[in-house]
Amino acid sequence: MRKRVGYIYTLPITLWITFFFVIPILIVFVFSFMKKKLNGGIVWNFSFADLSSLASGHITAFFSKVASHLTFDAYQSLLHPAFLKVVGVTLYIALAATFFTLLLAIPASYYIARSPRKNLLLLLVIVPFWTNLLIRIFAWITILGNNGFVNNILTSLGVITDPIQFLYSKSAVILVTVYTSLPYAILPLYSTIEKFDFTLLEASRDLGASNAQTMWKVFLPNIRVGVITAILFTFIPAIGSYAIPQLIGGTDSYMIGNVIARELTLNRNWPLASSMSLILTVITTIGIYLFVTLNSARIVRQESDVTAAGRSTNG
């Protein structure tokens, strides 16, 4: 009786997720292999006649009809240089954003962890996180826009006469991505640093290491888990970001997300949009997989290092 009940509990969730999630994704997968119809949609020449032909044993006819629908067209278009360029831009922006986020987040979390005012500082970091993404983006538009804060100050100080175009460039996208990713990076870094034994730093300095060496060889390796998590939470969303490039980016900073949207809505090229989505998903999944295995590999290695050290001193 117990076993049957488990089934009932999970029935609603299974049904819902399958119907509204798994199936749509599968549809996208299938669509990426199909031909595009003129006004959007795909070529779909099936009918019940085909099904009945399957039933009456004309298997080859059925499958050749299926095959006539399939094509690699969409994927071939992906090899077009314009698309590859977008992929390049996306990766570049995501990597740069991750790099700068780390650059800022590590010192910031270090400082917060050491500070007596931790809770207040943490709160200040989290509050923007609770605000809507669009509003944060809009805040940057107000600051960086042609009529914006920075330009106004510069003009009134007489430094420049015409406003500088800050927005609509790759750097602007990187900047805003960094800003929106910082809370996601600081929090895991902070929690790792919190557990870090700071006396190790003192010890290393007592043993004669310089500050730089201490940082590089003692501090960083020990917070590797936090760093990797921070990278994960910055890089992966950055690859899939849509709103930021759409609102802040210019023609040179189109990312994969924007292209997918454009193909689907403007060009009505469903197979193409599907194939791009699939590629995006694959990249994302590979990224996540890499990071997860890196993380557990490090943890295992650290633990085995510790046990090896323990054994060598005891044995």
Added chain:
Amino acid sequence: MPLMVLIVYSFNEGKSSRWTGFSIHWYEELFLNSRTLWNAFENSVLVALASSCVATLIGTLGAIGITWYSFVHKKYLRMASYLPIIIPEIVIGISLLIFFAGLHWQLSLWTIFIAHTTFNIPFVLFIIISRLDEFDYSIIEAAYDLGATEFHALTRVILPMSIPGIISGFLIAMTLSMDDFVITFFVAGPGSSTLPLHIYSMIRIGVSPVINAISVVLIAGTFIFALSSKNIQKYMFKK
């Protein structure tokens, strides 16, 4: 770093643009003239409430099932529930769009509702699972030994113990739903806008200080909400 930017932009979110003077004009504009905006807001709240309720319901049941029972499709369900978190929002958005279009379903508030519930469920699920994991199953076994039926065990033992988890799941679902932009963008129909969508179109049209006013209101609201939820939690624990 975030502190600085926060201060700068909160000072910017303001009452007037370009120093034409301090005025509350834009707030008036916000509250009196923006019927479409308030419609969108109502929609947001409606969808958020509905989808969070359903998601919490489904998710809680699912969580209970997963933690303590074995069933035929367990592995499938585990994998399927990880998916919405891994797959980029854009992909989820367009897959639902294509799905609805294929079924010839009209894009509307209902489609938004479905989309939101769909991506809310995994989060609720994970939160409650982690909460349930900390449970002492022997209490529930004791209930069975004492002769409780399945339904009894559920309502009198499990649910009351998991209320904090259910509430956090619900709140997270509400937040995710009210804030969501990308997925909603793809599945909304004409005439059914949510607050983030509306803000987005306002930003695209041009910079109007009304947006500044909204931002301040939203930030203040978030702040108040965060503080008050802390207080509510304290209150609940005192009981």
